[in-house]
Amino acid sequence: MRLAVIPGDGIGPEVIAEALKVLGEVVPAAEITRYDLGAARWHATGELLPESVLGELRQHDAILLGAVGDPSVPSGILERGLLLRLRFELDHHVNLRPARLYPGVRSPIADPPEIDMVVVREGTEGPYAGNGGLLRKDTPHEIATEVSINTSFGVERVVRDAFARAAARPRRHLTLVHKTNVLTHAGSLWSRVVEEVSLQHPDVTVAYQHVDAATIHMVTDPGRYDVIVTDNLFGDILTDLAAAVTGGIGLAASGNLDVTRRNPSMFEPVHGSAPDIAGQGIADPTAAVLSVALLLDHLGEHEASRRIEASVAFDLATRDHQSPGATYAIGDRLAALVSSNVRTG
Amino acid sequence: MRLAVIPGDGIGPEVIAEALKVLGEVVPAAEITRYDLGAARWHATGELLPESVLGELRQHDAILLGAVGDPSVPSGILERGLLLRLRFELDHHVNLRPARLYPGVRSPIADPPEIDMVVVREGTEGPYAGNGGLLRKDTPHEIATEVSINTSFGVERVVRDAFARAAARPRRHLTLVHKTNVLTHAGSLWSRVVEEVSLQHPDVTVAYQHVDAATIHMVTDPGRYDVIVTDNLFGDILTDLAAAVTGGIGLAASGNLDVTRRNPSMFEPVHGSAPDIAGQGIADPTAAVLSVALLLDHLGEHEASRRIEASVAFDLATRDHQSPGATYAIGDRLAALVSSNVRTG
Ligand SMILES: CC(C)[C@H](C(=O)O)[C@@H](O)C(=O)O
Ligand SMILES: CC(C)[C@H](C(=O)O)[C@@H](O)C(=O)O
Numbered sequence: 080m081r082l083a084v085i086p087g088d089g090i091g092p093e094v095i096a097e098a099l100k101v102l103g104e105v106v107p108a109a110e111i112t113r114y115d116l117g118a119a120r121w122h123a124t125g126e127l128l129p130e131s132v133l134g135e136l137r138q139h140d141a142i143l144l145g146a147v148g149d150p151s152v153p154s155g156i157l158e159r160g161l162l163l164r165l166r167f168e169l170d171h172h173v174n175l176r177p178a179r180l181y182p183g184v185r186s187p188i189a190d191p192p193e194i195d196m197v198v199v200r201e202g203t204e205g206p207y208a209g210n211g212g213l214l215r216k217d218t219p220h221e222i223a224t225e226v227s228i229n230t231s232f233g234v235e236r237v238v239r240d241a242f243a244r245a246a247a248r249p250r251r252h253l254t255l256v257h258k259t260n261v262l263t264h265a266g267s268l269w270s271r272v273v274e275e276v277s278l279q280h281p282d283v284t285v286a287y288q289h290v291d292a293a294t295i296h297m298v299t300d301p302g303r304y305d306v307i308v309t310d311n312l313f314g315d316i317l318t319d320l321a322a323a324v325t326g327g328i329g330l331a332a333s334g335n336l337d338v339t340r341r342n343p344s345m346f347e348p349v350h351g352s353a354p355d356i357a358g359q360g361i362a363d364p365t366a367a368v369l370s371v372a373l374l375l376d377h378l379g380e381h382e383a384s385r386r387i388e389a390s391v392a393f394d395l396a397t398r399d400h401q402s403p404g405a406t407y408a409i410g411d412r413l414a415a416l417v418s419s420n421v422r423t424g
Numbered sequence: 425m426r427l428a429v430i431p432g433d434g435i436g437p438e439v440i441a442e443a444l445k446v447l448g449e450v451v452p453a454a455e456i457t458r459y460d461l462g463a464a465r466w467h468a469t470g471e472l473l474p475e476s477v478l479g480e481l482r483q484h485d486a487i488l489l490g491a492v493g494d495p496s497v498p499s500g501i502l503e504r505g506l507l508l509r510l511r512f513e514l515d516h517h518v519n520l521r522p523a524r525l526y527p528g529v530r531s532p533i534a535d536p537p538e539i540d541m542v543v544v545r546e547g548t549e550g551p552y553a554g555n556g557g558l559l560r561k562d563t564p565h566e567i568a569t570e571v572s573i574n575t576s577f578g579v580e581r582v583v584r585d586a587f588a589r590a591a592a593r594p595r596r597h598l599t600l601v602h603k604t605n606v607l608t609h610a611g612s613l614w615s616r617v618v619e620e621v622s623l624q625h626p627d628v629t630v631a632y633q634h635v636d637a638a639t640i641h642m643v644t645d646p647g648r649y650d651v652i653v654t655d656n657l658f659g660d661i662l663t664d665l666a667a668a669v670t671g672g673i674g675l676a677a678s679g680n681l682d683v684t685r686r687n688p689s690m691f692e693p694v695h696g697s698a699p700d701i702a703g704q705g706i707a708d709p710t711a712a713v714l715s716v717a718l719l720l721d722h723l724g725e726h727e728a729s730r731r732i733e734a735s736v737a738f739d740l741a742t743r744d745h746q747s748p749g750a751t752y753a754i755g756d757r758l759a760a761l762v763s764s765n766v767r768t769g
Contacts, residue, residue, distance in 0.1 A: 148605070154615075158605040187644050189534040206551075206572070211609045221576035223613040227551070231566035258657070260493070260503040264556045268568040270499075291664035298532050298643055298668050312603070316661060319636035323643050 080109045080378065083139040083343070087117045088157070089352025090362035090406075091145025097364035097410025098143065098371045101390075104418040105375070105383035112139070116161055118149035127160035133168060141374050142169075142345040145367065146352035159209060166202050169342040171335030172233065173240045174202035174314060175373070176349060178321035178331065183396035186324055192302030194325050197248075199241035199306060200314025202335055204233045205265075207311040229265045229310070234272045240338055241308035242276050245283045252305035253277075254286045256293045256313055269310070293317060297324055322349055329362075330395075332369035334377060346374040360406045365391060368413055390416035425454045425723065428484040428688070432462045433502070434697025435707035435751075436490025442709035442755025443488065443716045446735075449763040450720070450728035457484070461506055463494035472505035478513060486719050487514075487690040490712065491697035504554060511547050514687040516680035517578065518585045519547035519659060520718070521694060523666035523676065528741035531669055537647030539670050542593075544586035544651060545659025547680055549578045550610075552656040574610045574655070579617045585683055586653035587625045597650035598622075599631045601638045601658055614655070638662060642669055667694055674707075675740075677714035679722060691719040705751045710736060713758055735761035 084099065086092035102109060114136070120126055136142060147162045165171070180186055180194035210226035245253040255273045259266025270287070277285050288296065290313045296303060297320050309317060322331035331349035348366030356362055369391055376384035390413050403409060429444065431437035447454060459481070465471055481487060492507040510516070525531055525539035555571035590598040600618045604611025615632070622630050633641065635658045641648060642665050654662060667676035676694035693711030701707055714736055721729035735758050748754060 154604045154611070155606070155608040159608060163606070187534060188532050206570075207606055211572070211607075213609050213612065215576075217616075219576055221613060223574040223609040225551075225572040225574075225607045225610045227556070227570040227572070229568040229570075231560075231564055258660075259499045261500070261508070261552055261657075261660075262556075262570045263500040263504060264558050264568040265570045266499070267558065268566060271562075291660050294639065294661055294665040295668040295673065298665070299672075312606075315603075315606075315636050316639055320639040320643070320665070323640040327644075328640065 080106055081139045082109055082111050082374075083114060083136050083142045084111055085114045085116050085142065085144045087145040087147045087352065088119075088149045089146055089354045089357035091117070091147070091352055093357070093360065093362050093406050094348060094364040094367035095143065095145040097406060097413070098367035100410045100414045101368050101387060101417055102371050104414050105386060106380065117147055118152050118157060121152060121157065127157065128164050136165075137169070137342060139343045140378055141343050143371065143374060144345055144347040146348065146350065148352040150354050163207060163209070165345060166335050169335075169345065170337045170339070171202045171342075171345060173237055173334075173336040173338050174200035174311070175334040175336055176200060176314070176318040176321070176331065178318065178325045180325040181330070181392055181395040183398070183400070184326035184330065185400060186326060188298055188301070188324055191324070192300070194301045194304075196301070196304035196321065197244060197306050198314055198318050198321060199237055199244065199308045200318060201233065201237045201309070201311045203311075204228050204230060205311035227262070227265055227310075227312075229268050231268065231272065234269055235276070236338070238272050238276050238308055241306050242280045242283055245306040246280055248305055250305040251283045252286070253283050254288055254293075254304060254307045256288050256290050256307055256309040256317060258290050258313075259287075260289065265310070273308070290317070294320055297321060318349060328366065330365050330369070332366050332373050334370070334373040336377065344374075344377055346370040346377075362406050363403060364406050364410050365395070365413075368410070386417055387413075425451055426484045427454055427456050428459060428481050428487045429456055430459045430461050430487065430489045432490040432492045432697065433464075433494045434491055434699045434702040436462070436492070436697055438702070438705065438707050438751050439693060439709040439712035440488065440490040442751060442758070443712035445755045445759045446713050446732060446762055447716050449759050450731060451725065462492055463497050463502060466497060466502065472502065473509050481510075482514070482687060484688045485723055486688050488716065488719060489690055489692040491693065491695065493697040495699050508552060508554070510690060511680050514680075514690065515682045515684070516547045516687075516690060518582055518679075518681040518683050519545035519656070520679040520681055521545060521659070521663040521666070521676065522718075523663065523670045525670040526675070526737055526740040528743070528745070529671035529675065530745060531671060533643055533646070533669055536669070537645070539646045541646070541649040541666065542589060542651050543659055543663050543666060544582055544589065544653045545663060546578065546582045546654070546656050548656075549573050549575060550656035572607070572610055572655075572657075574613050576613065576617065579614055580621070581683070583617050583621045583653055586651050587621050587628055590628045590651040591625055593650055595650040596628045597631070598628050599633055599638075599649060599652045601633050601635050601652055601654040601662060603635050603658075604632075605634060610655070618653070635661070639665055642666060663694060673711065675710050675714070677711050677718050679715070679718040681722065689719075689722055691715040691722075707751050708748060709751050709755050710740070710758075713755070731762055732758075
């Protein structure tokens, strides 16, 4: 197993160290290559993602990324030039974001129900396409545009993926989230594709919600969701909210998948570089560890993946959530649990 | 005072009846003209908003709207052809949406703090511009676009309005919500405008949050917000979430303002037509009543507005939230409170 690791900025390297500690327990033979992409490299060399590095990354089975972003770099440079560029160049069209309320974890919502959903967020088009511009900048007549681009090709492949996931889950329920009553063009395409693909999945129940209504149900009735399929921007928003409702982005893992497997998929915690707590050794590495579980599952190492997830579940059920421990201590605990081969559930 | 009333679809007419009952107590001389726009008219005549009606609406001091939308009408027809058309034709650039957690009201979040925010949502551009289209429809090569249009003119006027509101509130705090790290063109314009206008308001503290992060804080720390300024789509999403966190869209009022007063402003509950409960007489008219309070405030009837708001606050603090009563009963209660001139706070 050849893995590329991009620790990145802020707390990225801190949580990645623990994620690799845990990985070492289940796949000791994994070959790891580190890439120092991020704010420091940009400051030193002006480079974001050199072609040669991109070429090397392609030679790996998967990529593990910590976090990207730093206050010293103007907004958008690292995000568009590095993180989104990776997602687009490597055709990470399925941005997979599970949100589960683990036993023992406190939700900010009162009397939370069981929550166990997966958001399939489109990852390579929509409002993230980078299409748009500024006209008459810095004049009173300035115009800024952002073009959301949605293709039949791009929408269909994520909708198919979402249906397949829904069909494989016990509840077999899929919710399309969009804003079809306002974004009528993109909304029409998304709705038609969902309708067509649903014909091949008569066993999957399909629902639709406008994105604004979905944020309401995410706090009043999150247990209703099983699989959500949605566009790049709505998925960005909804998955942060889903993470909040299930205990915070300290626990939310994600996979950026090229489901065709032509390119390596990339796994990363949903949280960012958190510059406010970077360097203090207090970041929770759990989301990074769960991202390793997603990575292993993607590479067919299902048993190793389950062991990590079960260890995290056990730790969350038993940890003192007021003082869960330092970053390294949580990593040590999870590594020990994984190596002792704990099984729960 | 000449008011145009558009009861609209679903529960719209039900809640509007109660809103007018309450209005009758404070401004008995108000001249009311009803317009039967909505699903029924569209089915009967194909008309959404005839020019002649639009011309008549312009002759009023303000418009009160119930709700627009019906499952029998394809998604987008009524929304774009009637509701959004009104907002755009009447230049309702400031979409004002207060969210306050009233004493006695249960929030879905555990241990909620004091919440008292106002969202200033841009109302006439952004992703709502209606710009975009479909190419190669119903082929495997279909492309759907949606263009977000943001102008210096359009952004500046709502940012100015938001700063003025923030400056007049005790906390003097303003948060810009956007996604500047991805939507870099529109984000750049919004950020620069906020920066420029802030120079004229050194007394207002300015913060920035990405929209995804804002949804997290909306459930983990909603007390932090005072005034939020944001674009049309982010504002749509955030205000539904803010309404959920403060007890539900049954209580959320809004004003679509042309702050230049060239056109009548329009006031409406944030909730929709709720076809699932329409005709049963169980819809909560409180949001419609609070919309009347916003309307009166906008027309300079500050004392009448305060009386309505105080009556609502009193009712919410004392009502049985399990069974708040039928639509007409809540309206009766609020009308009685208003006429007995209750003052609280
Ligand atoms: C950092 C940013 C570009 C990114 C996104 O918007 O996708 C992040 O919010 C995420 O969700 O992974
Ligand atoms: C009905 C719809 C067009 C509308 C909007 O998106 O603005 C509604 O959600 C709102 O918030 O008033």
